[in-house]
Amino acid sequence: MIATTSGFIHPTVGFYALALALPFLPGKAWKWLLLLPPLVAIWSVMTIEPGMYGQASWLGQTLLLGRVDKLSLIFAQVFAVMSLIGMVYALHVDDKLQHIMACVYVGGAFGCTFAGDFLTLFIFWEFMSIGSTFLIWLARNERSTKAGFRYFLYHTIGGLFLLIGLLMRYKAVGNFTFDHVMPTQMMPYDWMILLGFCVNAAVVPLHAWLPDAYPEGTVTGSVFMCAFTTKTAVYVLLRGFHGVEVLAIAGTVMCVYGVLYACIENNARRILSYHIVSQVGYMVAGIGIGTAMTMNGAVAHAYAHILYKGLLFMGTGCLLYAAGTTKLDKLGGLVHRLPWVMALYMVAALSISGMPLFNGFISKTMTITGAAEAHRTWLAICMEIAAVGTFLSVGIKLPYFAFWAKPANNTMELKPIPVNMYVGMAMGAVLCIAQGLYPDMLYRYLPFEMEHMYHPWTVWHVLQALLLLGFSGLAFYITRDIITPHAKTNLDFDFFYRLIGRGVLALVSKPLAWIDDRWTEAYRVAGLGGLLTLARGTVWFDTKGIDTVVDGSAYTVQNVGVLGAKVQSGRLQEYLGLAAALALGIFALVWYLA
Amino acid sequence: MSLFGMLLNWLRSKTGLLAGLFFLGLLGLVGANVFIRPHEVEFVYDAYPGFWAVFGLVGGLAMVIIMKKIVQPMISRGDDYYDRNN
Numbered sequence: 036m037i038a039t040t041s042g043f044i045h046p047t048v049g050f051y052a053l054a055l056a057l058p059f060l061p062g063k064a065w066k067w068l069l070l071l072p073p074l075v076a077i078w079s080v081m082t083i084e085p086g087m088y089g090q091a092s093w094l095g096q097t098l099l100l101g102r103v104d105k106l107s108l109i110f111a112q113v114f115a116v117m118s119l120i121g122m123v124y125a126l127h128v129d130d131k132l133q134h135i136m137a138c139v140y141v142g143g144a145f146g147c148t149f150a151g152d153f154l155t156l157f158i159f160w161e162f163m164s165i166g167s168t169f170l171i172w173l174a175r176n177e178r179s180t181k182a183g184f185r186y187f188l189y190h191t192i193g194g195l196f197l198l199i200g201l202l203m204r205y206k207a208v209g210n211f212t213f214d215h216v217m218p219t220q221m222m223p224y225d226w227m228i229l230l231g232f233c234v235n236a237a238v239v240p241l242h243a244w245l246p247d248a249y250p251e252g253t254v255t256g257s258v259f260m261c262a263f264t265t266k267t268a269v270y271v272l273l274r275g276f277h278g279v280e281v282l283a284i285a286g287t288v289m290c291v292y293g294v295l296y297a298c299i300e301n302n303a304r305r306i307l308s309y310h311i312v313s314q315v316g317y318m319v320a321g322i323g324i325g326t327a328m329t330m331n332g333a334v335a336h337a338y339a340h341i342l343y344k345g346l347l348f349m350g351t352g353c354l355l356y357a358a359g360t361t362k363l364d365k366l367g368g369l370v371h372r373l374p375w376v377m378a379l380y381m382v383a384a385l386s387i388s389g390m391p392l393f394n395g396f397i398s399k400t401m402t403i404t405g406a407a408e409a410h411r412t413w414l415a416i417c418m419e420i421a422a423v424g425t426f427l428s429v430g431i432k433l434p435y436f437a438f439w440a441k442p443a444n445n446t447m448e449l450k451p452i453p454v455n456m457y458v459g460m461a462m463g464a465v466l467c468i469a470q471g472l473y474p475d476m477l478y479r480y481l482p483f484e485m486e487h488m489y490h491p492w493t494v495w496h497v498l499q500a501l502l503l504l505g506f507s508g509l510a511f512y513i514t515r516d517i518i519t520p521h522a523k524t525n526l527d528f529d530f531f532y533r534l535i536g537r538g539v540l541a542l543v544s545k546p547l548a549w550i551d552d553r554w555t556e557a558y559r560v561a562g563l564g565g566l567l568t569l570a571r572g573t574v575w576f577d578t579k580g581i582d583t584v585v586d587g588s589a590y591t592v593q594n595v596g597v598l599g600a601k602v603q604s605g606r607l608q609e610y611l612g613l614a615a616a617l618a619l620g621i622f623a624l625v626w627y628l629a
Numbered sequence: 630m631s632l633f634g635m636l637l638n639w640l641r642s643k644t645g646l647l648a649g650l651f652f653l654g655l656l657g658l659v660g661a662n663v664f665i666r667p668h669e670v671e672f673v674y675d676a677y678p679g680f681w682a683v684f685g686l687v688g689g690l691a692m693v694i695i696m697k698k699i700v701q702p703m704i705s706r707g708d709d710y711y712d713r714n715n
Contacts, residue, residue, distance in 0.1 A: 178712075298696045299705070371630055371638040378633075407671040416672060423688040443638060495667050502662060502681040505655050510689025512648070518693050523705035533711070 043088040043101055045149060046076035046115060047159070050142030054135045066126055069134055073119035076145065080111045087151065096211060099151025105482035106334070110270045111148050112480065113338045114141070116466070117262045117345050124349055124459030125255035133173050137259050140166025144263040148270055152211040153201040153228070156271065160197065160235075164190040167264060170256030171248055182251035189244040189532070193234030200227030213271075218279045218325075229276055235268035236319060238285050239292045242312045243529035246296070249311070250304035250361070254352040257304065258459075261348045262341045265311055269318045269337050277330055282323030287414045289316025294424025296527065301520040303351040303361040303433055307344070310387065310429050313421055314340050320418065321402040326409050327483040332402030335477055339398040339470060343386035346463035347429065350380030353456055354437060357449040363436040363520040368444030375457060377438045382464040384434060386471070388426040391500055394470035397477065397491040400500070404489065423507045427518070430504070431511045436520055658682070 049072030057065065085108070088101030118141045128134065139162055146159025164187065171183035203224035205211055216225045230241075237245045245265070249257050276282065293313025300306045314336070321333030353376045355361050358369070370377050386393035389400060399422065406415040470477050474491055490496075511518065602613065630638070640647065662678040670676045707713070 295692065295696055295700070298692055299701045301708075370641070371634040374631060374634040374637050377637070404671075412672060419684065420688050420692075423685050424692050427689055427692065439641065443641070493668070494665055498658065498661055498665050499667070499675075499681050502658050502679075503685040505658055506682045506685030507689040508651070509655060510686050510693065512651075514690060514693040514697075517697050521701075521705075522708040523701070524708055524710040525701065526704045526706060 043083050043086075043103065044075060044079045045089060045101055046072070046079055046111065046145040047142040047149075049073075049075040050118075050138040050145070054138035054142070057131050057135050057138075065131075069122045069126060070119065072138065072141075073115060073122055076111070076115035076118060080108055080115050083108070093154075096154055097152075098155045100146070100155055101149050102151035103149065105480070106270070106274060107148050109334055109338065109480045109482060110266065111145060113341045114144055114148065114263065114266075117341050118259075120342075120345060120459050120462045121255065121259045121262070123462060124258055124352075124456050126455040127453040128253075128255055130173065133170070133253055133256060136166045136169035136173065137256065138166075140170060140259060141263060142166075144267050147267045151213060153197075153204070153213045154211045156213055157194070157197060157201060160267075161194055163264060163267065164194060167256075167260050170260055171252045173256060174251060174253045179251040179253075182248050185529075185532075186244055186248040190234070193231050193241075195231075196227055196234065197231030200224045200229075200231060203227060213275065215277065216275055218276075221279070225276075229272075229279070232268050232271050232276070233285070235264055236272060236315055237265055237268075237289070237312050238282075238319060239289050239312065240528045242289070242292075243527045243532060245311060246300075246305050246308035246527065247529050249308040249348075250302050254356050258345055258348045258352060261307070261311060261344045265315045266337050266341055269315060269322070269333065272319065273322050273330060273333060277322045278325030279323055282319050283325075283411065283414060284320075284323070286316045286318065286320025286323055287417045289313060289319060290418050290421035291424070292316075294421050294428060296525065297428040298424060298432075298518070299523075299525055300428075301363050301522055303354065303363060303366075303437060304348070306428055306433055307347050307351060310347075310425060311344060313425060314344070314387065316421070317399060317402045317418060320414060321405065324406055324409050324411055324414070326405055327485045328405030328408060328489060329402055331481040331483050331485060331489075332398065332405045334481055334483075335398040335401055336395075338477055338480075339386065339394040339467070342463055342466050342470070343383040343393075343395060346379065346383035346460055346467060347387065349456065349460045349463065350376055350383060351433075351437075353452050353460070356456070357452055358447060359450075362522065363433070364522050366437045367439070367441035369447070369449075370438035371443055372445075372449060373438065373452075376452070376460075377434060379457070379460040379464050380434060382467050384430045386467045388430040388504055389422055389500055390426075390430075390504060391492075391497045392468065392471045394467045394477070396471055396496075396500060397474040400491050400496060401489050419503065422503060423510075426504045426507045427511050431508060432518055432520070435511075435515070440519075655682070 053068060053072050056068075060068070083103055085104045086101075087099060088103060089099070091098045091100060121137070121141075125134065125137065143159045143162035143164075143166055146162065147156055150156035150159060168183050168187040168190070171179050171186055173179075201211060201224070204222075207222065207224060221229075234241045234244075249260055252260055272282065290313050293309045293311070293316060297306045297309040297313070300309060317336050318333040318340075321329035321336070351361050353373065354366065354369075357373065357376075358366060360366065382393065386395040389395040399418075403415050403418045403422075406418065478488070602609075659679050659682050662682070666678070667675055672680075674680050
């Protein structure tokens with residue numbers, strides 16, 4: 036039912052077909068099939084016309100699997116491109132389960148993007164949750180196992196918010212239609228749905244699952260995860276809740292919060308995870324402000340972010356693959372041994388920093404300019420502060436301490452990096468630069484009509500970006516001995532999540548266990564004794580009551596039978612005497628009663 | 630070591646030269662800002678030349694010093710803190 040007669044091949048079909056087929060494919064040639072679903076997805080989203088496709092009935096509900104419009108198409112387009120890059124990067128991986136789960140996850144993201152109703156959205160939302168959990172677990176170590184459980188628990192709770200919201204909404208309005216909600220008419224169920232979306236968007240303080248889980252994923256799995264979960268959430272927020280003021284504030288808080296934590300982190304993939312929180316903050320803020328320019332800025336930034344963040348995770352993934360760690364205090368002095376990893380990483384680092392020539396420059400500035408034009412000055416200033424922090428951490432700190440700091444390191448054992456990993460990174464880098472140089476590559480697909488087109492390539496915009504980033508670089512130069520990473524765990528909101536978890540555990544293991552013990556004792560004393568008494572009573576009743584009645588009847592019948600047998604003696608005179616006695620008795624009874 | 634790797638290694642030995650070029654570049658940018666101003670003033674003070682330079686420098690310094698010197702000592706624990714406490 037997903038593929039329709041009108042020619043729309045839903046991208047999910049290819050990914051799920053491959054996930055089902057992979058376990059049965061022998062040899063090694065199956066690896067080339069990994070590229071097929073992304074290529075089909077790219078072809079599909081580039082050729083399909085907007086419209087409604089693929090309705091299906093399930094549990095008495097009509098599911099709309101293919102809502103194709105400008106908004107869903109641009110997200111699907113970048114998902115398709117990123118899935119191809121991710122699959123190329125993962126081609127060397129022999130573990131089929133990793134590929135299967137990547138397919139389940141990516142297919143789920145396409146399902147959410149094209150979902151026309153909440154029920155369809157929820158189903159694919161949960162597929163994403165399952166697929167991504169496995170992408171963490173499949174790193175197959177103790178830390179990833181624990182992180183995967185925490186991640187799954189947290190996303191299950193987020194999914195339950197969504198489920199509760201959509202069921203409450205169904206009860207109130209009688210359908211599962213997924214459309215924009217007017218910010219002034221938000222009902223409690225809308226807030227519940229929004230909460231579910233905010234969990235996946237990593238809105239502070241619901242964000243701590245992200246820096247907890249993404250650093251523990253597989254080398255290739257984290258590349259997929261950094262692209263799809265939060266951006267699917269951005270898409271649904273944009274479709275359902277643009278203009279909701281709380282998102283403007285929450286998004287700006289995310290922008291700053293993420294960079295502050297990244298500033299003090301040691302693990303490279305954890306730094307990048309905090310920068311997902313920060314960069315998604317620009318998008319969430321743009322959605323909350325709700326003007327055409329800020330919303331287009333959110334979409335453009337989501338597109339650019341998927342490409343450069345994927346590239347950043349690919350770069351740090353190479354470090355993890357080659358050196359076995361992404362902790363900056365253990366790295367350093369590797370630039371001459373991993374020069375291309377450094378160079379390709381830097382393309383992404385400059386992109387995320389909003390440096391001219393790279394795609395972050397044409398997307399981030401659109402949101403900030405839109406915020407300023409909407410007279411949200413403080414929000415725009417906070418976004419600029421976040422831009423400073425981004426360049427400090429991802430643009431300079433991470434590559435400096437991973438590749439440059441310390442003398443040339445010739446002793447660290449480095450595993451050779453497969454060619455396909457370089458190819459995947461090069462694909463991402465080419466797109467980051469191409470979009471930066473030719474913004475229309477991206478702008479032509481933006482879904483919202485603007486009063487005037489945004490032009491990033493003005494002399495002032497370039498100079499402003501260079502001033503901001505150049506002097507941020509000077510700040511790093513001055514404080515390079517202070518910002519040196521240390522092997523520490525920085526407490527975040529997950530401290531409180533764990534506290535809640537421990538609280539529940541303590542509640543179960545102590546007060547509830549005590550109540551259970553007391554109840555068992557009370558049952559043993561009162562309940563069991565009562566039951567024994569009841570049993571004794573039942574035995575007595577059975578003996579004295581049931582047995583007396585039943586056995587008594589039997590004995591009576593037997594005695595009557597014996598008496599009858601005695602009476603039937605065969606002697607006529609006894610029969611006559613008995614008949615006379617009976618007649619006399621009956622006559623006396625009748626006479627007495629009359 | 631690849632040719633590219635050797636080039637980057639050579640650059641490591643020229644940090645003084647690179648730093649000098651960097652400072653010159655920054656001076657050039659501030660000089661350009663005297664003549665090139667925003668089309669529309671967005672934050673009042675950005676009309677003044679050097680505003681974004683000060684913003685980037687002060688913002689960066691404040692962020693690093695506050696987070697590393699004040700906040701991190703308060704919120705950081707041992708690297709294996711959660712491993713030991715779970």
